[in-house]
Amino acid sequence: MAYQLDHVVVWVADPVRSLDFYRQVLGLEPVRAEEYAAGQAPFISVRLGPGTILDLTPLTAAPALNAVPGAAGTAGNLLNHICLAMPEAEFEALHERLVTGGHRTTPYLKDLFGARGNAPRAFYFGDPDGNVFEARYYE
Incomplete structure (x- = not known):
């Protein structure tokens, strides 16, 4: 199913x-x-x-x-976090927008397991209300 x-x-x-x-x-x-x-x-x-x-x-x-x-x-x-998977270029662009906009992110994390296996890199960030998101891409 x-x-x-x-x-x-x-x-x-x-x-x-x-x-x-x-x-x-x-x-x-x-x-x-x-x-x-x-x-x-x-x-x-x-x-x-x-x-x-x-x-x-x-x-x-x-x-x-x-x-x-x-x-x-x-x-x-609040949830613990919501994970957003995206292509690598969008992953990099999102990270840049967050950093440029003054939003805090975690350092890049490597090989985190998810729905499609291990993601080469990921990071976490929060929205204005304290909801936590993970961004990742798969190869």
């Missing part, structure tokens, strides 16, 4: 502020930003690939999601 990742909810204080980071630094395209601004959507998403998005969900929505039967205490928590 092969599943595909559809979306991940990323908790943020201000979706519009967060969208600036995800669009300008990570280069991700917004989804439903205009609908959010018009009050027609509860959050903004950014597209990772053709079938995968990150939902930039405001922390103010956590109480309602915690009220779903069986979900008490699950909403509003």
Whole structure:
């Protein structure tokens, strides 16, 4: 059986502020930003690939999601990290944008295991809300 990742909810204080980071630094395209601004959507998403998005969900929505039967205490928590795989050239360009923009990154790490085996290099960085991401490429 092969599943595909559809979306991940990323908790943020201000979706519009967060969208600036995800669009300008990570280069991700917004989804439903205009609908959010018009009050027609509860959050903004950014597209990772053709079938995968990150939902930039405001922390103010956590109480309602915690009220779903069986979900008490699950909403509003940060994940350990989300790993983004990309071609090597995009990996290098992302690292440059982060460093140039004054965002902290870890030193390069080598041979980290993931969904497609070992990645030659990877690094970690955070978004403005403290969500941690790993960037990597595969050969």
